[in-house]
Amino acid sequence: MNGQYAPIGIRVAVENNKEVVEVIVQRPREQGSRFKPFDLGVSAQWLQVQRRKSLGRVGLNPRELALVDRIKRLKKEAGSHSPSAWTLAKLIPELRLKVDACFLSNPYATNLFLMHFHREVVRPRKLRALLELYPSQNRVIGAKLGRVLELEADSIFVGNGAAEIIQAILHRFTCEKILINLPTFSPYYEFARPETKIVTNLLRKEDNFHFDPAAYLKLVHRERPDTLVLINPNNPDGGYIPHASMLELLAELRFVPNVIVDESFIHFACEGNGFTYRSVADQVSRFPNLIVVKSMSKDFGVAGIRAGYAVMAPDRVNTLLSNGFLWNSSGLAEYFFDLYSRPDFQARYERERIRFVRNSRRFFAALAKIDGLHVYPTFANFALVELRDYLSAEELVCRLLIRRGIYTRTCDDKKGLEPGKFVRIAARNRPENAYMIRSLRRLMG
């Protein structure tokens, strides 16, 4: 064995249906470099011992290796997003999905919505009207939403999911340069027009992905972007800009033409120990450059319905509606927004929201206690987890999926995060959370 390279462990990956073993060595200045075993002349016996030690009970058999390959192929086709659990379950029926901790949603709210939907639509046989007829136009739905949000109806743009809204904003309002934080939700740079220049503000893991307003303002003054994106809490790390800081920041950012604040996870972000949350949607009347984006897929767990909205200056809504986006809501989305606007539903939803936030806090605390996992502080319903072991993110995700039916996502495709190290895990309901903790303890133990 080459004395210069002291092997400290191995890394097992799956390539073309085969397990590929790499040896990780310790060198004075290059920690964790990867070599093929034969490069280093390590003995087969040493390798075997390391393999058992590293993988424990998680080594994969040939059937499982084939599944890993299919999962990786699907993932590759999905680009910088995870294939939906729906696609996964249909295209790889051998996987027995038990927990979808890739999808970021409140499952209690989904139950609540479905209970209403069955009682008010399916059982009284009103489904036909929802599916057959043209839903109302954008403004009609926006007006209903305005009442419950206590916002001017003409400042609301209803979208076919937040994805459509992000696309609309980046294509219509962004001019030359957009500033995003990294890591971030990828559509904020992927949906930009090809000619848009993208500049980044790196949130560092060493600072727990903390957002520093002073440094950010300096960067904005230096780069002079015309569009800023602040996701609050941020995806995928769950970092949060407190309401008071956000208001100060908005006041400082008056000179920037477009300030996008994405509050898709705001319902989970409670300051202090209480359970209230604070949106900046009501600040649009003060700051006409502010655009607040809100997905409904997260807090209500209804991604299949495609519902979202944005709050922005009325002239911007007019610009968007003047040549498109007329019938972009489905009948189901309209029913959802109708329900959402009802005080009785709001009261029930509020209970389920608090229940979910409470359970999620417990889940993240338990997650943080598992050896080999570092959990970053989160104000959202998911946690960014760093692996401090030789298992790679992909290996953990594949093993959780194949062995335990738990769907999580690697952050290997997330710009601003070191590949192979990060996994994002969503909180689910209590039994699912408990099952995830048990499974992770076993895999990491």
Added chain:
Amino acid sequence: MNGQYAPIGIRVAVENNKEVVEVIVQRPREQGSRFKPFDLGVSAQWLQVQRRKSLGRVGLNPRELALVDRIKRLKKEAGSHSPSAWTLAKLIPELRLKVDACFLSNPYATNLFLMHFHREVVRPRKLRALLELYPSQNRVIGAKLGRVLELEADSIFVGNGAAEIIQAILHRFTCEKILINLPTFSPYYEFARPETKIVTNLLRKEDNFHFDPAAYLKLVHRERPDTLVLINPNNPDGGYIPHASMLELLAELRFVPNVIVDESFIHFACEGNGFTYRSVADQVSRFPNLIVVKSMSKDFGVAGIRAGYAVMAPDRVNTLLSNGFLWNSSGLAEYFFDLYSRPDFQARYERERIRFVRNSRRFFAALAKIDGLHVYPTFANFALVELRDYLSAEELVCRLLIRRGIYTRTCDDKKGLEPGKFVRIAARNRPENAYMIRSLRRLMG
């Protein structure tokens, strides 16, 4: 009475909750000009006789007049589209909608879809998966659709209804000038970017709205638009360009960058007495400038689902998907496309399609026999009807709606058609068609 103006009838309209009576006079060169009764000094008695004669049993009482005002207000808010029957029923619950002949769809196909949906989704409790999870991405759904359409998967772009596709094409591919036929489906000019110049090719009622390829080609060579729109069959007149002519035309139009053929009504367009229809979607591989747009809301009566697709050169699909349109289908739309791709469903649908086309032909023939209505030849599932009486289009539509619960649409907002004269009536199922014929006979009789 002024001898120059010979009163030939009256026109009754509703303005601000009041019946306003105008007198129509005959002048040598200005037929049908309108005057207030006092301008002409006609006697109250003459007016009363004319009013009874003109309106027959269709005069409106104060309650009905108030409803007309509310309908007109809703219509005004909906711009150049009709408020959906759904909006109408919710905002004016006093209206008892029986037949939605404004919505252009095959009700038999809706029944078929709903039968499958109840059996395969609702009853086995699979609705949750459709609503909760993210649906598949655009390409995954496009691939499934490609198989049943026998087209290359990478030439299919799936849309949140045809409306989204029209918007995408006009915003991304149209450069400076678009040529549309008039009358037409309004999004083809409304969704154009403000800087796009719109030129028109008028289809004349004197020619039965016949499309003349030779004259059209001349116009294209003269105007040099970069985008052409051909809706086949055309909305709102139902005029049809035969498949052979369309192929010849496409060959002549190779030099135009974008040729949009909207085949949203093609399933109803059967040449000769048979029931087959011919799409040009398979010509995209021959003509890379061709974009075929297809709504699914018409042939399947599922407008609430928002499902459509377009067939275009793969590099165009890539352009659209490269920065947006990732998750624009809902879970329901994905189920719909799954179902549509199945041979068993296709076979059942084919029977319902033929049944509907057969019934529609009978309906249009019966419609054409009603006094005072002129029905233009149609290859679609609707007919453009010209009123050859003193009743205005709006009066007929309001009376049908209030008195008989039949929802049709005036074409007063359709460019290229004389306002006040045209109504578009969709064919529905047999009992509904029979009810419409009875109602129209009574109103016109």
